[in-house]
Amino acid sequence: MNKMNIASVKTKDEKANIDFLNLESASKVKGFHSSFPQYERTPLAELSNLSQALGIKNLYVKDESYRFGLNAFKVLGASFAVGNYIANRLGMDLSELPYEKMISDEVKEKLGDVKFVSATDGNHGRGLAWTANQLGQKSKIYMPRGTAQERVDNIRKENSDVDVYDANYDECVRMANDYANNNNGVMVQDTSWDGYEDIPRWIMQGYMTMANEAYEELKENGVKPTHIFLQAGVGSLASAVTAFFSNVYADDKPTIVIVEPHKANCLYETASADDGKIHNVTGDLDTIMAGLACGEPVTIGWPILDSYASYFLSVDEMYASHGMRVLGNPICGDIKVISGESGAVTTGVVSKLMTDPELKDIKDEVGLNEDSVVLAFSTEGDTDKKMYREIVWDGRYPSY
Numbered sequence: 141m142n143k144m145n146i147a148s149v150k151t152k153d154e155k156a157n158i159d160f161l162n163l164e165s166a167s168k169v170k171g172f173h174s175s176f177p178q179y180e181r182t183p184l185a186e187l188s189n190l191s192q193a194l195g196i197k198n199l200y201v202k203d204e205s206y207r208f209g210l211n212a213f214k215v216l217g218a219s220f221a222v223g224n225y226i227a228n229r230l231g232m233d234l235s236e237l238p239y240e241k242m243i244s245d246e247v248k249e250k251l252g253d254v255k256f257v258s259a260t261d262g263n264h265g266r267g268l269a270w271t272a273n274q275l276g277q278k279s280k281i282y283m284p285r286g287t288a289q290e291r292v293d294n295i296r297k298e299n300s301d302v303d304v305y306d307a308n309y310d311e312c313v314r315m316a317n318d319y320a321n322n323n324n325g326v327m328v329q330d331t332s333w334d335g336y337e338d339i340p341r342w343i344m345q346g347y348m349t350m351a352n353e354a355y356e357e358l359k360e361n362g363v364k365p366t367h368i369f370l371q372a373g374v375g376s377l378a379s380a381v382t383a384f385f386s387n388v389y390a391d392d393k394p395t396i397v398i399v400e401p402h403k404a405n406c407l408y409e410t411a412s413a414d415d416g417k418i419h420n421v422t423g424d425l426d427t428i429m430a431g432l433a434c435g436e437p438v439t440i441g442w443p444i445l446d447s448y449a450s451y452f453l454s455v456d457e458m459y460a461s462h463g464m465r466v467l468g469n470p471i472c473g474d475i476k477v478i479s480g481e482s483g484a485v486t487t488g489v490v491s492k493l494m495t496d497p498e499l500k501d502i503k504d505e506v507g508l509n510e511d512s513v514v515l516a517f518s519t520e521g522d523t524d525k526k527m528y529r530e531i532v533w534d535g536r537y538p539s540y
């Protein structure tokens with residue numbers, strides 16, 4: 141396999157509906173999130189010296205390691221979905237359920253005992269377990285084989301019933317769903333399938349807070365990106381952010397590049413195929429980018445990516461480790477970003493596209509040059525500290 145493969149999107153006559161991911165809806169979502177005492181806009185690192193060294197105009201990296209003290213963006217989706225679930229159950233509008241009200245005894249009494257159920261590579265489960273814990277409710281979380289102990293412990297700290305199973309991520313999703321169906325649990329999964337779409341749609345809307353904050357901050361600085369790089373597991377995050385920016389920059393849409401690891405490249409495979417069908421990837425999905433280790437595209441997100449993303453890249457493991465080292469060791473004057481494997485891969489890709497002569501054709505195809513202003517999202521911090529040190533301190537998965 142090549143170190144990097146590219147698939148471009150074929151032009152569509154009919155595009156997916158992205159109205160539910162517009163600025164108006166993003167503002168409502170942000171209103172909900174800002175009612176949380178933990179809420180703060182996460183930093184947008186402007187890496188001017190790095191961009192100069194790479195030969196682009198500028199590079200902005202949104203640092204989600206600061207999100208709610210949970211080291212990843214994922215809680216944005218889980219909390220918004222749970223908020224909507226509660227509002228629906230109680231016949232209220234979400235605007236009547238700010239954080240204080242949502243965690244009140246009155247709401248708990250009306251709801252009764254609820255068990256929130258999910259499968260996770262780490263971050264989504266932690267976000268859901270945290271939300272359930274804030275509400276005084278229970279959660280049950282399924283994790284795939286190979287999960288780092290730190291990620292299990294962080295979920296257990298939220299009083300969750302969490303276990304690692306001898307199964308991959310997609311199999312864990314099915315196990316969690318069976319459990320929820322048979323035990324009166326509420327399945328809160330960050331991916332969709334036929335007949336299960338409301339909660340994943342809310343989760344995607346929840347992710348817009350991250351995109352909206354970046355949009356606002358760039359606007360305050362009079363900046364508009366030419367390129368947006370987004371990492372993908374099932375593609376909920378990528379499709380939500382793609383839709384948001386396609387709405388706000390409808391007149392002059394930036395080039396949007398989706399990045400996946402070779403070992404779990406279901407969106408790349410789907411984009412490359414000519415049959416218009418979704419292509420799953422099976423097996424162990426054993427990539428260091430644990431958050432991206434998903435083999436089945438989100439069914440409600442794929443049509444959005446198919447309509448609005450520009451390119452799909454499938455990449456080697458090294459782009460994650462390289463990105464972690466670049467962000468963790470800034471050029472003097474730039475801000476340091478502690479970024480985990482799934483967070484750093486997009487920066488790793490941009491850095492290598494600009495410096496590796498073997499990637500020149502791909503660089504030219506996506507149109508990266510000295511006028512490019514790139515926006516990337518470091519979606520997690522060092523969520524597996526042992527691996528972080530092995531990579532950043534000891535040079536595991538060396539750059540080439």
Ligand SMILES: Cc1ncc(COP(=O)(O)O)c(C=O)c1O
Nearest residue numbers: 263373374375376377431519520
């Ligand atoms: C840190 C991180 N980044 C990106 C993603 C990808 O999100 P999605 O599965 O919606 O594509 C995940 C998913 O768990 C994640 O944990």
